[in-house]
Amino acid sequence: MQLTDLTMLELARKLASGEVSSVEATRASLERIAQVDPQVRAFLRVDAEGALAAAEASDQRRKAGAPASALDGVPVGLKDLFLTEGVETTAGSRVLEGFVPPFDATVVRLLKEAGLPLVGKLNLDEFAMGSSNESSAYFPTRNPWDLTRTPGGSSGGSAAAVAAREVFGALGTDTGGSIRQPAAFTNTVGLKPTYGRVSRYGVIAYASSLDQPGPMTRTVADAAALLQVLARHDPLDSTSASVETPDYSAALEEGVKGLRLGVPREYFAQGMDEEVEASIRAALREYERMGATLVDVSLPHTQYALATYYLIAPAEASSNLARYDGIRYGQRAKDARGLKELYSLTRERGFGPEVKRRIMLGTYALSAGYYDAYYLRAQKVRTLIREDFLRVFRDVDALLTPASPVAAFKLGEKVDDPLSMYLMDVYTLPCNLAGVPGLSVPCGFTKAGLPVGLQLLGRPFEEALLLRIARAFEREHEHFRRFAPLPAQGA
Amino acid sequence: MPVSDFQPVIGLEVHAQLLTQSKIFCGCSTAFGAEPNLHTCPVCLGMPGVLPVLNQRVVEFAVLAGLALGCEVRSRSVWSRKNYFYPDLPKGYQITQYDQPICEHGRLIIDTPGGEKVIRVRRIHMEEDAGKNVHDASGGQSLVDLNRAGVPLLEIVSDPDLRDADEAVEYLKALRDVLVYLGVNDGNLEEGSFRCDANVSVMPKGSTTFGQRCELKNLNSFRFVKQAIEYEIARQVDVIESGGKVLQETRLWDTNKGVTRSMRSKEEAHDYRYFPEPDLPPLQVSTATIEAMGHRMPELPRPKLQRFVSQYGLPVYDARILTAERPLADFFEACAAKYPDAKKLSNWFLGELLRLLKEEAMPVSALRFTPERLAELLAAVDGGTLSNNAGKAVLEEMFRTGKAPADIIAEKGLAQVSDTGAIEAVVDDILAKNAGEVEKYRAGKKQVFGFFVGQVMRAMKGKGNPTLVNELLKKKLGD
Ligand SMILES: [Zn+2]
Numbered sequence: 001m002q003l004t005d006l007t008m009l010e011l012a013r014k015l016a017s018g019e020v021s022s023v024e025a026t027r028a029s030l031e032r033i034a035q036v037d038p039q040v041r042a043f044l045r046v047d048a049e050g051a052l053a054a055a056e057a058s059d060q061r062r063k064a065g066a067p068a069s070a071l072d073g074v075p076v077g078l079k080d081l082f083l084t085e086g087v088e089t090t091a092g093s094r095v096l097e098g099f100v101p102p103f104d105a106t107v108v109r110l111l112k113e114a115g116l117p118l119v120g121k122l123n124l125d126e127f128a129m130g131s132s133n134e135s136s137a138y139f140p141t142r143n144p145w146d147l148t149r150t151p152g153g154s155s156g157g158s159a160a161a162v163a164a165r166e167v168f169g170a171l172g173t174d175t176g177g178s179i180r181q182p183a184a185f186t187n188t189v190g191l192k193p194t195y196g197r198v199s200r201y202g203v204i205a206y207a208s209s210l211d212q213p214g215p216m217t218r219t220v221a222d223a224a225a226l227l228q229v230l231a232r233h234d235p236l237d238s239t240s241a242s243v244e245t246p247d248y249s250a251a252l253e254e255g256v257k258g259l260r261l262g263v264p265r266e267y268f269a270q271g272m273d274e275e276v277e278a279s280i281r282a283a284l285r286e287y288e289r290m291g292a293t294l295v296d297v298s299l300p301h302t303q304y305a306l307a308t309y310y311l312i313a314p315a316e317a318s319s320n321l322a323r324y325d326g327i328r329y330g331q332r333a334k335d336a337r338g339l340k341e342l343y344s345l346t347r348e349r350g351f352g353p354e355v356k357r358r359i360m361l362g363t364y365a366l367s368a369g370y371y372d373a374y375y376l377r378a379q380k381v382r383t384l385i386r387e388d389f390l391r392v393f394r395d396v397d398a399l400l401t402p403a404s405p406v407a408a409f410k411l412g413e414k415v416d417d418p419l420s421m422y423l424m425d426v427y428t429l430p431c432n433l434a435g436v437p438g439l440s441v442p443c444g445f446t447k448a449g450l451p452v453g454l455q456l457l458g459r460p461f462e463e464a465l466l467l468r469i470a471r472a473f474e475r476e477h478e479h480f481r482r483f484a485p486l487p488a489q490g491a
Numbered sequence: 492m493p494v495s496d497f498q499p500v501i502g503l504e505v506h507a508q509l510l511t512q513s514k515i516f517c518g519c520s521t522a523f524g525a526e527p528n529l530h531t532c533p534v535c536l537g538m539p540g541v542l543p544v545l546n547q548r549v550v551e552f553a554v555l556a557g558l559a560l561g562c563e564v565r566s567r568s569v570w571s572r573k574n575y576f577y578p579d580l581p582k583g584y585q586i587t588q589y590d591q592p593i594c595e596h597g598r599l600i601i602d603t604p605g606g607e608k609v610i611r612v613r614r615i616h617m618e619e620d621a622g623k624n625v626h627d628a629s630g631g632q633s634l635v636d637l638n639r640a641g642v643p644l645l646e647i648v649s650d651p652d653l654r655d656a657d658e659a660v661e662y663l664k665a666l667r668d669v670l671v672y673l674g675v676n677d678g679n680l681e682e683g684s685f686r687c688d689a690n691v692s693v694m695p696k697g698s699t700t701f702g703q704r705c706e707l708k709n710l711n712s713f714r715f716v717k718q719a720i721e722y723e724i725a726r727q728v729d730v731i732e733s734g735g736k737v738l739q740e741t742r743l744w745d746t747n748k749g750v751t752r753s754m755r756s757k758e759e760a761h762d763y764r765y766f767p768e769p770d771l772p773p774l775q776v777s778t779a780t781i782e783a784m785g786h787r788m789p790e791l792p793r794p795k796l797q798r799f800v801s802q803y804g805l806p807v808y809d810a811r812i813l814t815a816e817r818p819l820a821d822f823f824e825a826c827a828a829k830y831p832d833a834k835k836l837s838n839w840f841l842g843e844l845l846r847l848l849k850e851e852a853m854p855v856s857a858l859r860f861t862p863e864r865l866a867e868l869l870a871a872v873d874g875g876t877l878s879n880n881a882g883k884a885v886l887e888e889m890f891r892t893g894k895a896p897a898d899i900i901a902e903k904g905l906a907q908v909s910d911t912g913a914i915e916a917v918v919d920d921i922l923a924k925n926a927g928e929v930e931k932y933r934a935g936k937k938q939v940f941g942f943f944v945g946q947v948m949r950a951m952k953g954k955g956n957p958t959l960v961n962e963l964l965k966k967k968l969g970d
Binding site: 082083089091096105208236239316324327329339363366367368371375 | 533536537538539540541542543544545572574576578581582583584635762764765766769770771772
């Protein structure tokens with residue numbers, strides 16, 4: 001077994017026992033990147049120097065008997081939406097090319113304080129807008145399970161890097177499924193915490209009321225350990241929740257016996273791929289076998305979630321992206337004559353088509369005369385969607401649904417059809433509208449060998465229960481033991 | 492129809508900068524006049540990824556102002572984004588309050604020639620200021636200074652209850668006095684910390700339907716407010732009389748030409764695309780906060796003026812001057828506690844003290860002497876130790892050095908001579924030396940009396956108690 005084949009916690013144990021050093025693990029990660037990233041293309045930037053320095057410092061702490069956390073020394077990657085002091089951060093956009101942030105995002109600071117070497121910045125759909133990584137201004141990332149396919153989006157770079165064992169874990173952000181859908185496409189675990197559980201400070205905003213950073217790992221236990229580092233109240237984020245951080249790993253192995261798990265019928269009514277549906281149904285039976293009670297539930301406003309999301313998210317995005325005007329940072333149209341031209345040329349050249357499409361949608365939805373009909377109404381529907389969830393959670397402990405209607409699709413397959421691309425998020429985005437936590441755990445493979453993800457949705461701030469439910473399935477099936485068909489390390 | 496056939500209708504929107512140490516959504520300083528972009532951080536620069544954190548002090552000030560203006564304070568208000576592009580607006584939107592402001596339905600009483608008038612205050616909301624563009628004409632460059640970006644402002648919007656430019660100015664002055672009294676604003680129009688936009692329309696007298704209004708932007712002195720509104724009223728009447736229609740537009744006051752000119756029309760008006768700010772939760776103001784602010788409420792200018800009249804028996808004229816500034820009123824009251832004759836005290840304030848403060852451009856807070864010392868001085872004048880004129884000299888010395896009046900009197904030998912024997916000796920001497928004048932006086936030339944007074948006072952270096960000098964002269968001259 002190669003070093004990079006280890007999960008985060010397996011590596012952490014070896015670091016603790018002194019069997020390997022963080023520098024060795026970080027070197028292994030860098031070598032793996034050198035070996036497979038030319039095919040996978042997950043990284044926008046590798047910070048070998050920074051990562052090795054952090055690994056060195058971690059080894060010193062270890063020697064002094066004072067590791068900073070349970071994960072001290074475990075190398076991870078970051079979606080390039082997280083600000084990293086001194087390391088270029090682009091959000092996958094030309095408009096921010098060359099932008100070197102003067103400070104770290106809160107979660108980046110927390111990772112550093114916990115001693116995790118940060119290996120580099122991972123590719124994403126531009127400004128996190130997309131479901132396939134193809135709207136990155138730089139290049140599309142490929143799915144390690146089939147290099148002709150997308151790893152999903154927008155945290156596709158993070159998912160691919162974890163699946164390709166280039167890093168031991170990664171951070172993504174999830175606005176409408178951007179952690180869970182790529183996790184489902186790549187046989188990894190992706191957790192979108194409750195809105196407000198993890199700080200958004202220093203995370204480049206797409207849609208402020210929906211965005212939430214979270215861990216992307218190979219196992220459920222790794223996700224719990226990484227969330228343990230990230231889940232903190234942050235006084236710099238006014239929407240950050242002031243709730244205590246539980247021990248996410250404590251009850252992981254307690255199983256699902258006696259739990260009531262809801263199966264929302266609306267999530268099984270739409271055009272799901274047959275193989276995906278078969279995998280999900282098998283997973284549901286597995287939960288029954290393990291002692292959970294499946295409960296047929298209804299979330300009647302689910303049908304409006306897609307439309308609601310595509311009003312609210314672009315509206316907020318149109319405002320959040322106004323700051324990229326060429327005045328203070330990033331790229332500027334230097335040949336512009338006059339102020340208006342400076343704005344329009346900078347933004348015309350700096351933003352890609354998907355970003356422009358959403359800015360236009362959002363600007364329209366907020367404009368005078370349309371606000372009541374679109375944005376305001378969407379907010380009202382959003383409240384109904386949230387109430388749907390809170391109502392069923394009075395009866396069930398969590399919900400089981402597919403994470404995506406299909407397995408990973410081909411690169412280029414949907415790129416010219418935005419509407420069918422938007423449908424990729426149909427199962428994930430109600431969770432963001434409701435602000436509840438969601439998790440995708442590997443639950444099987446199609447005949448073609450493409451991963452399928454099972455989505456768990458839970459009550460606000462009950463990530464620990466979701467992790468426990470996911471772990472129950474993982475313990476039985478251990479899909480994480482199966483590796484993407486890439487060359488083994490050093491091969 | 493002449494102007495007098497029309498009724499102007501005016502509403503004002505005032506932007507008052509709040510006297511907080513730090514900005515509204517970050518910890519940067521609000522100090523005025525620093526090097527460009529010195530008081531900035533990632534948050535007020537609108538860097539990617541940053542988020543606002545509300546300065547609670549701003550809320551306290553808004554509640555204080557709201558209570559002072561008789562507003563209802565909303566227990567739940569909402570932040571919104573006002574979206575527009577401008578180089579001095581770092582995020583591309585301004586965080587402000589829109590449909591649910593923190594305070595509503597207030598009032599402010601002003602004095603008009605017809606008596607007191609109530610002007611309704613429609614709303615008060617909090618918002619962040621923008622930065623400032625600096626245009627370098629020679630280099631053709633424009634630079635941006637973001638020191639002001641994120642400085643907290645209150646926007647106070649009146650109902651269209653004002654009926655002429657003088658009322659508008661009265662309202663502004665009264666509003667400024669209240670804010671300055673509360674300590675939430677410095678009232679400085681020149682530095683832009685108290686700015687005003689005016690909405691002006693005219694309608695035929697007797698009409699109940701308002702005419703089309705124009706907005707006059709950024710009026711930064713009381714004089715300009717008056718001039719701009721008067722000009723605008725005349726302009727609108729002209730337009731209507733010549734058969735035209737007043738267009739809804741934003742106009743600027745051109746201080747050089749003394750005219751208002753169009754800045755943008757309704758057609759070019761911004762669509763600000765307001766929506767609730769998702770980075771800030773709705774603002775909850777607790778009953779406890781409102782009560783705490785109520786306890787912190789100082790006496791406001793108008794009630795204070797009325798109290799000065801009733802409690803101290805002062806004329807309104809005096810009371811208005813003494814209560815114009817809170818530190819002056821406080822100092823007056825501290826003196827009044829030590830000295831019983833408020834009117835006499837007021838005369839000294841209005842006559843001497845304010846003159847000295849004005850000459851030195853000194854604030855009351857910088858006075859070097861205590862109310863006790865001033866009371867001592869006045870008592871010395873009353874008791875005859877000092878002449879009125881010598882008293883003024885002593886006050887001036889106290890003003891400059893802060894020394895005790897008794898010390899100054901001793902040092903400068905200013906004590907008035909009230910010793911009858913000493914004065915009598917001088918009187919006798921003068922009368923003896925001027926036998927001729929005495930004859931004339933006794934022969935009925937009474938004007939000579941002034942000459943004797945002058946001679947005695949000169950001989951006594953001005954320190955003779957004038958009452959005693961007069962009495963003794965008359966006695967000796969046989970009156
Ligand atoms: Zn700042």
